[in-house]
Amino acid sequence: MKYIILNFSSGFGPFLRTTELAVAVNNLLAEKLGQRLGIIVPLVYGERQKNIMLEMFGDIINRWPAELVLAEELGDFFKPLFYSHDSYQSYLENLIAYGKKVEQSIQNYLSAGLLAKTFSGQTVKVNINEIAFEINRNPKVNLGINPSYYTSFGHASDILERSLAEPAIKLDQAIVKKAVPLFLAIEKKQKIHFISDPATFSYLHNPQAIFNPKTLPYLRNRPVSKYQTEVMTPPSIGIPNKDEAVASRGVYVTVTGIEKLAHLFKEVSNLGLQIYTNRPEIIAGSVKASPAALGHKNIILHFARSGWGSVWLSQFTQTPFITPPYDQNDDPEIYFNNISIERLGLGKIYQGQKLSELLEFVDQYKKNVEIINKNIFNIYGTLNGIDYIAANIVKDYLNI
Numbered sequence: 199m200k201y202i203i204l205n206f207s208s209g210f211g212p213f214l215r216t217t218e219l220a221v222a223v224n225n226l227l228a229e230k231l232g233q234r235l236g237i238i239v240p241l242v243y244g245e246r247q248k249n250i251m252l253e254m255f256g257d258i259i260n261r262w263p264a265e266l267v268l269a270e271e272l273g274d275f276f277k278p279l280f281y282s283h284d285s286y287q288s289y290l291e292n293l294i295a296y297g298k299k300v301e302q303s304i305q306n307y308l309s310a311g312l313l314a315k316t317f318s319g320q321t322v323k324v325n326i327n328e329i330a331f332e333i334n335r336n337p338k339v340n341l342g343i344n345p346s347y348y349t350s351f352g353h354a355s356d357i358l359e360r361s362l363a364e365p366a367i368k369l370d371q372a373i374v375k376k377a378v379p380l381f382l383a384i385e386k387k388q389k390i391h392f393i394s395d396p397a398t399f400s401y402l403h404n405p406q407a408i409f410n411p412k413t414l415p416y417l418r419n420r421p422v423s424k425y426q427t428e429v430m431t432p433p434s435i436g437i438p439n440k441d442e443a444v445a446s447r448g449v450y451v452t453v454t455g456i457e458k459l460a461h462l463f464k465e466v467s468n469l470g471l472q473i474y475t476n477r478p479e480i481i482a483g484s485v486k487a488s489p490a491a492l493g494h495k496n497i498i499l500h501f502a503r504s505g506w507g508s509v510w511l512s513q514f515t516q517t518p519f520i521t522p523p524y525d526q527n528d529d530p531e532i533y534f535n536n537i538s539i540e541r542l543g544l545g546k547i548y549q550g551q552k553l554s555e556l557l558e559f560v561d562q563y564k565k566n567v568e569i570i571n572k573n574i575f576n577i578y579g580t581l582n583g584i585d586y587i588a589a590n591i592v593k594d595y596l597n598i
Contacts (some may be wrong), residue, residue, distance in 0.1 A: 199264075201236040201324055205334035205341050209454060211507035212335040213239065213247065213253060215584075217266070218436055219349065220333050220385045221258055221597075222588035230592065235330055236322075237266050237316055240273040242280065252317065253488065255484065259317050267314035267322055275304045279338045285527040287369050290377045293338065297380055305342040313414060335434075339383055345389035347591050349434050351397035351506045352531070353580035354381040360399075361530040390427050390594060392587045394434045396513075396570060398534045401541035416511055432574050432583035433510040436477040442490035448472030450492055450517070452502035452574060453480050469553050471498075480533055492517050499556060501548065503528075504535040509544055513571065514581065519545035520556060542570065 206212035217239055224234040241247055248268065252259065259266055279293055279300055303591045311325045332346040336354060358378050361367040385391070448471045474487035474497065491497055492515045502508035504521040512519035524533040539545035543566030546559050574581055 199236050199328065200330040201238050201267075201328055203238040203329050203332050203343055204240065204340065205332055205337045205346075206240075207336040207338055209505065210243070210247070210250060211505055213242070215349070215434060215507060216249065216333050216335045217255060219434070219584050219587060219591075221255065221265075222436075222584050223333070223591050224497070226588055226592045230596065234262060234265060236264065236324070238269050238272070238324060238329070239252045239266060239268040240276050241268040242273040242276050244422060249318070261409065263318060264316055264320075264322075267316055267324075269312055269314040272304070272312055272314075275300055275307065276339070286529050287373060287527075290369070290373050293380060294373065294376050297339065301339045304339060308341060308343070331389075331591075333591070334388075340384050340387060344387075345594070346387065347390050347392065347587075347594075348385065348388035348596070349392045349394070349587060351394050351434075352399050352534075353385055353391075353393075354531075355385060356424065357398065357529075357531050357534060360534065364530070366524065366526070367530045367533055369530065374498055385425065387455055388425075388427065390429055390590065391425050392429050392431050392434065392590070394431050394506065395540065396433070396542055398531055398538060401534075401538040429587075431556070431586050431590075432523075432578050432581055433506070433513070434583040434587060435507055435510045435514075436584045437582050438486055438493055438511060442492050442494060444472075444474055444485075444487055444491050444496045446472050447496045447498060448474055448485075448521055449499040449501055449520075450487065450489070450497045451475040451481060451484070452489060452500070452508045452511075453477035454505070468550075469556075471553065487592065496523065498560065504532055504545065506535065509535070509539055511568050513544060516564050516567055518556075518560050520548045521545055522548050542566070544570070 201420060202223065204213065204216040204220060206216050217237065220237045221378065224237070228234050239251070253265070255266060278296060294506055308326050311323050314322050314324060316322065329343055332341055332343040333349070335349045337416065355378050358374050361369060362371055362374055367548065385597065449469060451473055453475055473481055473484040474491055475481055475484045478484045478486045489511060492500055492511055497517055499520055500508070500512045500517045501520045509519055521536060524536050536547055540547060543563065546556070570582055578586055
């Protein structure tokens with residue numbers, strides 16, 4: 199059996215999006231070849247990750263029990279390099295100190311054959327020659343697998359290089375300059391770079407201080423591609439197709455998988471509305487609900503850190519997006535994301551506004567995303583970046 203191996207960065211969104219993409223690739227391969235590949239998912243977050251995947255991919259697991267396999271030993275290699283430190287700078291320092299050693303350890307491990315388990319607990323051994331290709335999302339390490347398909351909202355090297363000119367980003371510049379080559383080395387070995395838009399640096403093509411529809415469409419208008427292998431895509435997330443009911447009017451809070459940032463979400467309790475969230479233990483008085491609740495009419499605002507998975511979910515459900523200010527201990531990506539969502543009309547920074555002030559944004563937000571979504575569809579013929587990227591991966595893979 200041949201396998202797709204996944205490689206992702208920290209937080210819950212990256213492992214969900216890479217799995218979602220790998221399943222979409224399999225669906226196309228099944229149509230064209232009548233076969234599906236196994237999907238190796240590094241298990242980094244233990245039972246929580248397993249339970250989230252069961253919730254999101256239960257139909258796939260039930261229909262093809264051997265398709266998704268969890269690689270706990272591989273996930274253990276990833277853990278020291280993930281952003282779970284006191285600050286993003288300490289994360290970079292750790293990456294500089296240990297990244298290459300961890301990378302070599304992973305490559306040695308894969309060469310000897312990795313162990314993984316199905317969701318029913320059956321152990322499988324995968325030899326390196328059984329790995330067909332890699333799908334990644336903002337990877338922190340080079341697994342040594344070829345071909346490797348890169349998905350992102352912006353290159354990590356770009357984000358770090360641009361952070362050097364931003365006084366609000368309090369990173370030691372010497373540390374940043376040491377980290378940039380590590381990301382460049384990973385980026386340069388990718389077969390294709392799939393870059394979503396709107397995303398981190400989309401605001402560079404809309405320099406207005408506020409959203410201005412006349413500046414659109416801005417998509418595909420990158421002044422210079424960093425790599426010749428870049429392919430611009432719609433947002434790399436599937437279109438939500440569920441509408442989980444919620445009992446009363448309220449807001450939805452997506453709590454990040456990065457534990458050190460959980461404090462950012464506690465202020466939402468001051469809004470005076472029922473709070474629905476994926477992590478009710480973080481916010482007192484909240485009610486547990488999955489992200490599928492975002493499509494329900496009773497959810498009037500979506501509050502989350504401005505990772506692009508959360509921003510795009512709001513965009514596609516037309517649920518106004520509210521995000522906390524950039525925390526100087528956070529990834530500098532978030533600093534640029536916050537600029538981008540406000541410039542493009544895709545969200546608003548929460549500065550303790552009253553609920554009435556936030557609700558004034560609702561109508562304008564919906565007009566903004568209608569225009570942006572229309573432009574995306576006109577350019578790509580779809581809003582679904584997962585299907586769009588999957589089609590490109592399959593086309594390339596079958597032509598190898």
